[in-house]
Amino acid sequence: MEVESLNNEKAPGFFARGWRCLKAKVVDITMNAKKLVKDDPRRVIHSLKVGLALTLVSIIYYYQPLYKSFEVSGIWAVMTVVVVFEFSVGATLGKGINRGVATLLAGALAIGAHHLADLTGQGEPILLGFFVFLQAAISTFMRFFPKIKARYDYGLLIFILTFSFVSVSGFRVDEIIELAHKRVLTILIGGAMCVIISIVVFPVWAGEELHNLIALNMEKLGNFLEGFGDEYFQVPGESKEKKTFLEGYKAVLNSKTSEESLANFAVWEPAHGRFKFRHPWKQYLKIGSLIRECAYRIESLNGCLIADMQGSSEIKSKIREACTSVSKDCGKALKELALAIRTMSQRSSTDSHIKNAKFGAKRLTTLLKSGIWEHIDLLQVIPPVTVASILIDVVNCIEKIAELENELASIANFKQVKPTVSPEKKQEVGSSQSKIHCSHVIITVNDDESSSASSANPNLSGPRNKEDK
């Protein structure tokens, strides 16, 4: 009786489970699709654009007069659209130009090779085979050159394809010139269709993407730094919620590949919006790599944040205010830099944030010198002091980012925007600085044991606070 009921339960259970599993899968896919659309609605637009381009070029096939002039070659237009249409204008243009130029070059070379082989008579297949082998091997090897791979990889692929195609089929098809001519023409039609649609219908510019990505990465680091101080120095027991803004920086650690490919696409793009042709995209890569260096430091800060060993709360409370203000100023400076990039305008307020951060770093250095740590277990001192020293390093890093951003601004002619800080606010900043400066006068520490250390003293804050020089 029991066995039977178990079996009975099993049979419908199996189907029910299968059904539930399928339903869960469908729900899962729908959720994923919704997230993809929500993250970037242009994905849907891109899909529709590809469909549109493909439908338009297939008219060559459907429309009698056009079909008469191209015949079966019309299919190359369809193929070109499928393989050339990419998400961004730059990628589409790059692939289109690569495909066009490579087809022309390889076609011409293949016709030459074909004529040369023709002269030998009997040995034609052997010579043609040798040519195909040689160009395939050489072109394939050339694809390993990093610079060529970045810009002309697709072109070399098409070169191999077209050369083999034309020279091999030339052995049979007598109207080789006509074949090449038709193919080039249909490829041009397909390529032009892709380029026109990708530029005209809601264009996605790789350059603008790179521009925004760099600004976004800065903002992510800025968010972390703005929130870090409060998070790290909070009284234990305070709520530890809404930490998502502290995780944003992780995406920056691995953004090198996407930045580089966007920069490679961007060079193909014509002037668009606020970007001229030959906008200094390489400068973005330099800034991006500095941002990543800054992100590595933030990874260390995050390590301090989540470490079990948090160190002396006494020391923490002593450096809390200075660290929090440095961290906030760094965050604000990064966000201002990001805003400057986004709006393509130089703001003097950025400089003031960096100055504040540098000032704060100096103040922190003074604080660390002032002997607040005496008679406390060094192990308890290390964690907060590590945080302080990483923050001082971050200030340094952000200063470098600002320098590179200044270079970018001068190359790309960013607008100059007058300070938006009101006079009262300015004064407030000034007075708070001097107030703090006064409250922490340099206290000389008893140097009895550290003769070698004190001899190194003059170099102390030198490299970290260029203001001194």
Added chain:
Amino acid sequence: MEVESLNNEKAPGFFARGWRCLKAKVVDITMNAKKLVKDDPRRVIHSLKVGLALTLVSIIYYYQPLYKSFEVSGIWAVMTVVVVFEFSVGATLGKGINRGVATLLAGALAIGAHHLADLTGQGEPILLGFFVFLQAAISTFMRFFPKIKARYDYGLLIFILTFSFVSVSGFRVDEIIELAHKRVLTILIGGAMCVIISIVVFPVWAGEELHNLIALNMEKLGNFLEGFGDEYFQVPGESKEKKTFLEGYKAVLNSKTSEESLANFAVWEPAHGRFKFRHPWKQYLKIGSLIRECAYRIESLNGCLIADMQGSSEIKSKIREACTSVSKDCGKALKELALAIRTMSQRSSTDSHIKNAKFGAKRLTTLLKSGIWEHIDLLQVIPPVTVASILIDVVNCIEKIAELENELASIANFKQVKPTVSPEKKQEVGSSQSKIHCSHVIITVNDDESSSASSANPNLSGPRNKEDK
């Protein structure tokens, strides 16, 4: 007179400069090519393999009996070879299978769509156009799903291509079934040619590449850690040469993309060499991401190494021995782990290195507790102490790597190798440990000022030295 002589100098100068420039360019390219070959001689072999495969499939065109059965469709074999042949077996297989399956599926669907459109009579082009639009839009959108993009991106591209191709050309060519049949057959021939040549002639297995890359990355970090101690604590004035081994870790920071693509290729590969089908490639990605985390810490260590502010040489000399030994043990442990992966065998000597490193970290913690830093300017204390605390963190990280490596070893059935350490050596390690342990007894620091700090004391070395638990 002067002007003339200037012009005279200019004219030959211009050509001479042009010639020199060209010569420099050629020399530059040759050097680059030589470097590419030296770095990985398989690049030349790959190029020759592509040439060979292409020449072999073009025989379909040259050889009369074969040409009779395939006619112009033979060109699809050539195209397949050009686009499918990749550097590794996995990538080639993945592309080949994607292309084959997508062609079959899309071909069948397109024939169905064609028949359906046929029934409508007059509206055929419109309905076909609609189908092409719909499938292109849906397939393009599907390419945005990260999982699909990683494995089936090429398949979806070919799906769009074949569906458009067959359904569009079906409008004209009546022998649509025969066309599809020939195309599938030639694609199979081309694909099979690629797969066979890539497996038979000096195969490059993506799985093995991933396996070696992970081991290599470990070795790079190991090299850094082994050399770090001597480099950081060297007496100023000692030669600062041959630092190349200290730069190797930088490549690890950005290896995520290549690891992931290798893992994606590896799943397509059959059993090869020491790797079974369904070898746990995902485990390598987990290890790889931990290795990167360790690399971020090493980036911080490198920052300490090149910093202008080196801190108190007194403190440095006090912790020199302990830090150097932890760093060396970490390096050895990583290199042992790398060796274990390379040889696919578990060594008990690895555990002993990790134990040593953990022991060293504990010793370092004790040292830091022992008040060696008293009466020294904190700013002078920070740099060496930061190094020490990062090293303690690195030990923690390497322990986690070892855990994941153990998991990998048990899933992939690594061989067990008996310890290779000779008894004398073992004793030596033991005695040096106890000697050091004795020389640095825990000195209680005067806690008068840090009541809150001392209350946190029990947790001190807990999280960093799991041995305690």
